[in-house]
Amino acid sequence: MVNVIGLGYIGLPTALMMASHGVEVVGTDYNKELVDTLNAGHTTFKEEGLDELFAAALKAGIKFTNEYQVCDTYIVSVPTPYDKLDKKIDPCYVVAACKTVLSVAPKGATLVIESTISPNTVDRFVRPLLEEAGRGDVNLVHAPERIIPGNMVYELLHNNRTIGADDPEVGEAVAKVYASFCQGEISVTDIRTAEMTKVVENTYRAVNIAFSNELAKICRIGGMDVAEVIRIANKHPRVSILNPGPGVGGHCIPVDPWFLVGDYPETANFIRLALQTNASMPEYVLQRTLDAMKEHGITDAAKVGIYGLTYKEDVDDVRESPTLQMLDSMEEHLCGHAVKVYDPWVERDVVPNQVHSMEEFLDGLEVVVVMVGHSQVKGRPEAFGNRILIDPRNVCGDGEKVYKL
Ligand SMILES: NC(=O)c1ccc[n+]([C@@H]2O[C@H](COP(=O)([O-])OP(=O)(O)OC[C@H]3O[C@@H](n4cnc5c(N)ncnc54)[C@H](O)[C@@H]3O)[C@@H](O)[C@H]2O)c1
Known part of the structure; x- marks a missing residue:
């Protein structure tokens, strides 16, 4: 048994x-x-x-x-x-x-x-x-x-x-x-090899995500579309770049690589930097949001909403989620508590100002930050009406009012 x-x-x-x-x-x-x-x-x-x-x-x-x-x-x-x-x-x-x-x-x-x-x-x-x-x-x-x-x-x-x-x-x-x-x-x-192998697998993912996140920042400064750069670079037979995003969440990828940094602090420099790069992304998305608001003359936080609380699409797990990290930063910059949050996968109340239907969510909003590409909205920007969309997951297509990473 x-x-x-x-x-x-x-x-x-x-x-x-x-x-x-x-x-x-x-x-x-x-x-x-x-x-x-x-x-x-x-x-x-x-x-x-x-x-x-x-x-x-x-x-x-x-x-x-x-x-x-x-x-x-x-x-x-x-x-x-x-x-x-x-x-x-x-x-x-x-x-x-x-x-x-x-x-x-x-x-x-x-x-x-x-x-x-x-x-x-x-x-x-x-x-x-x-x-x-x-x-x-x-x-x-x-x-x-x-x-x-x-x-x-x-x-x-x-x-x-x-x-x-x-x-x-x-x-x-x-x-x-x-x-x-x-x-x-x-x-x-043996046991030690099994322990190391598992942590290495998640560290590999964290480091590669950090690389694409850094590329997104470089492309933004250089005026290039990172998605198009990655799409074409990945045609190379030995290149396979991951997609950048608003940060990394869940119980594994943002957590396990720290074990190596903690145990080998003098040596695991590259891994530490990768984790810090991923951790910087929610704040980076917030900055994109503030810039878009400024461009459109929007100052009221109540006109901004966040779609998605989970750490990835089509799950109900909110642990270490980039949205939770971004809400912390929002408190400083934008009265985070005034920002509405909606996630169709999360029925329980996790944050203040969380609502439980798309209709209630969109009411009064001019800007939606699409932090998670749940199937409900992936490839369907019309689900948000004609609002300004901050789209770090690249799920809303192209449009005048769509702001990618
Ligand atoms: N969630 C993932 O995607 C994932 C993927 C691969 C590996 N892991 C690893 O699997 C492990 C478990 O993760 P999880 O996501 O299932 O965690 P979890 O928090 O969802 O579940 C852990 C459960 O253990 C119970 N528990 C804790 N201490 C206990 C004890 N002493 N006796 C009895 N029950 C106890 C808790 O009540 C909880 O229900 C972690 O080491 C995690 O890193 C998680």
């Missing part, structure tokens, strides 16, 4: 996927409300295909509880934030979950950490827990997750995976559990 610990964006779909592919699974989360919601037959976030997967897993007998179980395999999928001061990983959730696992795990159990962790986290923070508890019999494994919100169900089935283990035989045994549903290639390696 597998006990999945932490039923958030990663743990829940993983548990459901395993259960619906014949693995006996119990999902554990210390959040009582979350477990009650699941036990009442409802999923806890919106994701393409998740409800169908949930139904299949319920039919297969998955259980949800607040209690850790006695079983042979534990998969820990709890948050791994970074300490904003020293930029190092904050392992407190992983440590707490592993401690509890060790208090219930039977002899010879396998403890799989699926959370993203910085290189050496297992050696520095988890292995000592085993030593303190006298639990040298427990097998340690790191199996990082790569799926992207918005396409989680497909990617769980099709992505390649990495399994890091002290003992290759244990690694292969855990690979078999994942192979119950994973059709991708599963590479078995």
Whole structure:
């Protein structure tokens, strides 16, 4: 039996996927409300295909509880934030979950950490827990997750995976559990390589996004259209530049690369600069907005609205979202609290002045900052009427009143 610990964006779909592919699974989360919601037959976030997967897993007998179980395999999928001061990983959730696992795990159990962790986290923070508890019999494994919100169900089935283990035989045994549903290639390696590989993948993305964001700024100064420059440059057989945007959000790309900066501050200069470049983008979009307002003689913040609160299109996750970062800067420059915000994917109230329908949102607005290209508006600038559009995602096409990055 597998006990999945932490039923958030990663743990829940993983548990459901395993259960619906014949693995006996119990999902554990210390959040009582979350477990009650699941036990009442409802999923806890919106994701393409998740409800169908949930139904299949319920039919297969998955259980949800607040209690850790006695079983042979534990998969820990709890948050791994970074300490904003020293930029190092904050392992407190992983440590707490592993401690509890060790208090219930039977002899010879396998403890799989699926959370993203910085290189050496297992050696520095988890292995000592085993030593303190006298639990040298427990097998340690790191199996990082790569799926992207918005396409989680497909990617769980099709992505390649990495399994890091002290003992290759244990690694292969855990690979078999994942192979119950994973059709991708599963590479078995040691724990430190698995830790580093996962962080490197997200750092690669952060650095490449930063490159395109910097190109956007250079093209703006030089009077060039960055989208057209990238489109043509990407015709080169060995060039593949990403799209620039209003910043980077979510639980991974703006967070994980800091682990390397925190642990290797003298060496990870290029990575630090990339993260700072991405972090500068919400403020850059705000400046574009202020310039457009000036050009049109608009001074009233109440005439400005932000479309999109999530960190990417067609998901409900607002963590580290560029909109939240921009609202902070707006407070300084433009009375952010007066700026209306609307996101069709976010029903709960996250910020002041958030409204819950497009009609209410557009009422009285002259300027819309399109921070997220949800399907509702992508390629459909008419959804905003004839308003001035600040379009850092490049989803509104060309037009006299459209301001790109
Ligand atoms: N969200 C993503 O897109 C994504 C993608 C790949 C990897 N990851 C990594 O996966 C890990 C989990 O991320 P997430 O987005 O699922 O986080 P999340 O915040 O959505 O979910 C974590 C869950 O763990 C629970 N929890 C925390 N401590 C616990 C404990 N001691 N016992 C039981 N439950 C506990 C919380 O209540 C929460 O429901 C992180 O390391 C993250 O970096 C996330």
